Amino acid sequence: MAALFLAVLLPTLxxxxxxxxxxxxxxxGIERLYVPANQVAAWKKxxxxxxxxxxxxxxxxxxxxxxxxxxVASATRIPWVDANxxxxxxxxxxxxxxxxxxxxxVLAAAEAYAYGVEAAIRAAPDDLEAxxxxxxxxxxxxxxxxxxxxNIGVIDDGSAAMGEVLNLLARHNLLFRVIPAPDPKYDLNIxxxxxxxxxxxxxxxxxxxxxxxxxxxxEKRLLRIYGSNVVLALLTGDGGQARVHLINYGxxxxxxxxxxxxxxxxRGKLAAFDHEKSELQDYSAQEGAPGxxxxxxxxxxxxxxxxxxxxx
Amino acid sequence: xxxxxxxxxxxxxxxxxxxxxRKLPKYRIVSHFxxxxxxxxxxxxxxxxxxxxxxxSIDVTTEKPNGTVVGEMMSRGMRALTGDAxxxxxxxxxxxxxxxxxxxxxxxxxxxxxxxxxxVAEIARNVVAVGVKPDQIWIYERFQEQVNSVHYDRYVPxxxxxxxxxxxxxxxxxxxxxxxxxxxFFDEDDTRSNMIRLVSNRFTKIINVPNMKDHGxxxxxxxxxxxxxxxxxxxxxxxSGTVTNTYSFIGTLASVEPLHSxxxxxxxxxxxxxxxxGPFSPSRKYRFYPKQMMFGTDPVAxxxxxxxxxxxxxxxxxxxxxxxxSPSHVNPQAGDYENNPNVNHFVREPGHIEYAASLGLGVxxxxxxxxTKIEL
Numbered sequence: 001m002a003a004l005f006l007a008v009l010l011p012t013l014x015x016x017x018x019x020x021x022x023x024x025x026x027x028x029g030i031e032r033l034y035v036p037a038n039q040v041a042a043w044k045k046x047x048x049x050x051x052x053x054x055x056x057x058x059x060x061x062x063x064x065x066x067x068x069x070x071x072v073a074s075a076t077r078i079p080w081v082d083a084n085x086x087x088x089x090x091x092x093x094x095x096x097x098x099x100x101x102x103x104x105x106v107l108a109a110a111e112a113y114a115y116g117v118e119a120a121i122r123a124a125p126d127d128l129e130a131x132x133x134x135x136x137x138x139x140x141x142x143x144x145x146x147x148x149x150x151n152i153g154v155i156d157d158g159s160a161a162m163g164e165v166l167n168l169l170a171r172h173n174l175l176f177r178v179i180p181a182p183d184p185k186y187d188l189n190i191x192x193x194x195x196x197x198x199x200x201x202x203x204x205x206x207x208x209x210x211x212x213x214x215x216x217x218x219e220k221r222l223l224r225i226y227g228s229n230v231v232l233a234l235l236t237g238d239g240g241q242a243r244v245h246l247i248n249y250g251x252x253x254x255x256x257x258x259x260x261x262x263x264x265x266x267r268g269k270l271a272a273f274d275h276e277k278s279e280l281q282d283y284s285a286q287e288g289a290p291g292x293x294x295x296x297x298x299x300x301x302x303x304x305x306x307x308x309x310x311x312x
Numbered sequence: 313x314x315x316x317x318x319x320x321x322x323x324x325x326x327x328x329x330x331x332x333x334r335k336l337p338k339y340r341i342v343s344h345f346x347x348x349x350x351x352x353x354x355x356x357x358x359x360x361x362x363x364x365x366x367x368x369s370i371d372v373t374t375e376k377p378n379g380t381v382v383g384e385m386m387s388r389g390m391r392a393l394t395g396d397a398x399x400x401x402x403x404x405x406x407x408x409x410x411x412x413x414x415x416x417x418x419x420x421x422x423x424x425x426x427x428x429x430x431x432v433a434e435i436a437r438n439v440v441a442v443g444v445k446p447d448q449i450w451i452y453e454r455f456q457e458q459v460n461s462v463h464y465d466r467y468v469p470x471x472x473x474x475x476x477x478x479x480x481x482x483x484x485x486x487x488x489x490x491x492x493x494x495x496x497f498f499d500e501d502d503t504r505s506n507m508i509r510l511v512s513n514r515f516t517k518i519i520n521v522p523n524m525k526d527h528g529x530x531x532x533x534x535x536x537x538x539x540x541x542x543x544x545x546x547x548x549x550x551x552s553g554t555v556t557n558t559y560s561f562i563g564t565l566a567s568v569e570p571l572h573s574x575x576x577x578x579x580x581x582x583x584x585x586x587x588x589x590g591p592f593s594p595s596r597k598y599r600f601y602p603k604q605m606m607f608g609t610d611p612v613a614x615x616x617x618x619x620x621x622x623x624x625x626x627x628x629x630x631x632x633x634x635x636x637x638s639p640s641h642v643n644p645q646a647g648d649y650e651n652n653p654n655v656n657h658f659v660r661e662p663g664h665i666e667y668a669a670s671l672g673l674g675v676x677x678x679x680x681x682x683x684t685k686i687e688l
Binding site: 078173210218224226227228229252257282295297 | 480483484485486487496500501503545546
């Protein structure tokens with residue numbers, strides 16, 4: 001299955017300040033950056049690797065964040081998460097540009113890395129050190145990318161309304177892939193106009209997404225999160241190995257997060273950004289019906305954590 | 313302990329309630345704990361409780377309880393419940409020196425109303441008198457910020473633990489990942505409510521100390537709600553809009569092992585009460601002073617009496633009955649509810665007590681409940 005492994009991209013700092021700020025970057029731990037094309041020459045003497053990046057040609061990624069909108073009615077009172085996973089799933093081959101305010105660059109880097117997209121991130125100067133630390137973390141955990149695991153196939157009509165459905169699927173950790181045509185390997189294929197999913201139904205994207213959830217059933221979900229409503233997950237895997245990416249969009253450390261992955265994996269190893277000593281707890285793997293699942297607890301995680309699962 | 317695995321899908325509503333126009337969620341209870349030969353609820357005294365009233369138990373001006381009177385109320389109540397002449401013998405029926413004892417307090421209305429420190433201290437003192445070391449006693453509640461204002465440490469013997477499950481709201485590390493109730497109420501993502509780890513893995517006995525309070529969702533909050541919602545994570549998800557699932561969720565949670573078996577004593581602290589706006593009590597406007605305590609092992613029987621205490625008080629204040637289900641009286645805007653006793657926040661579910669009875673947690677029928685009344 002090695003042929004399915006894809007190249008991995010590390011996110012890169014976008015920096016449009018003059019080359020005389022090189023020492024600031026170096027001190028923070030930045031060694032490689034994107035700059036506007038007309039500044040590449042000026043950066044050559046800096047000793048840093050400065051590559052040209054045209055932000056106008058890149059797709060814009062939203063600043064990842066959590067909003068607690070008290071004025072918006074919500075069935076479950078869950079906070080609003082601004083995330084880009086659905087956008088990346090829709091068009092993974094594009095380059096993305098983040099222009100984020102102070103405090104968000106680290107999260108943006110984690111998000112872009114998890115989804116394996118090329119991303120340039122314009123970070124605030126105060127975030128440089130943390131950003132460099134995240135890059136170091138990503139470099140340490142980096143490995144050949146495994147295929148995305150999903151059991152919902154969505155035939156995307158490209159509409160804004162369908163984009164919102166994809167957003168909600170990602171938001172609720174309903175793992176999907178955008179596919180060109182129905183494929184029997186998915187437990188559920190979503191195509192507008194086919195069966196119970198009509199174009200008119202897109203008028204209520206939340207109801208649409210929840211109907212997908214009910215059709216799939218929670219038992220068949222490849223991955224479940226218990227203990228936080230601001231952690232979004234991505235699952236990659238192949239054969240007897242899998243990698244769980246967990247992105248915490250909230251500002252607070254998440255404690256005691258419980259994760260359930262469909263399928264039995266004998267071992268799991270945790271790497272959590274800024275929580276190096278954190279180890280998986282209460283690990284259990286059940287084979288066969290009705291369980292056939294692996295569960296574990298992450299005692300503490302900040303912005304990003306990766307769990308590598310293996311079976312004999 | 314013999315440990316077996318129980319995976320149980322709760323049955324549909326019992327026949328007695330089948331006429332109710334209420335859609336019950338499906339619950340999946342996951343617990344590895346077997347029930348005790350005689351579960352603590354309803355315990356050795358089903359349908360029997362002792363109600364002790366003492367006019368001098370609290371100064372209604374200062375709201376300061378009288379510790380001496382509280383001690384006497386507890387002694388009389390426990391002796392009347394068990395029939396023992398010596399109060400130590402009465403406590404020894406429930407607690408042995410080797411027990412690790414959890415005292416489930418209620419601090420959601422603190423500092424206005426909570427399991428009174430004088431009451432909790434008297435319980436701890438009696439438990440120690442049986443031979444339990446102070447460091448084997450754990451006063452527990454879910455939320456740290458609610459306990460902070462109560463200062464139990466100033467009242468209880470040195471060494472008694474004062475512990476909360478969530479030092480920061482929403483943290484789940486203190487809950488048992490292997491003991492939970494799974495259900496979906498409103499398409500929420502997190503469909504599990506996990507039992508506090510100390511309850512499942514440490515405590516051998518639990519004493520439940522609720523208050524006499526109105527509750528905007530459950531109708532009243534007494535023994536059942538305190539032990540159920542107070543021992544599990546992620547329970548607020550049962551309410552949304554005007555709908556609450558407290559009707560079936562409270563009893564379901566209380567029936568989960570080992571909580572069901574280990575909760576051996578109910579001490580209803582009714583020195584103060586809240587007749588509207590509960591479970592919170594930000595002002596004295598809706599507080600009242602029943603000046604009573606109830607003792608028993610049957611949470612349903614005590615809560616059945618509590619229903620009348622709260623509803624009678626509401627009637628005397630010309631407020632809506634806790635049984636009122638009229639949609640026209642429901643306004644989910646919290647401010648309206650808190651300021652007007654003729655507005656409901658949710659369609660209240662006082663029927664949760666009868667539902668719990670149908671799960672075997674106690675006796676609901678007033679004609680079958682024996683109340684021993686003591687006046688001090």
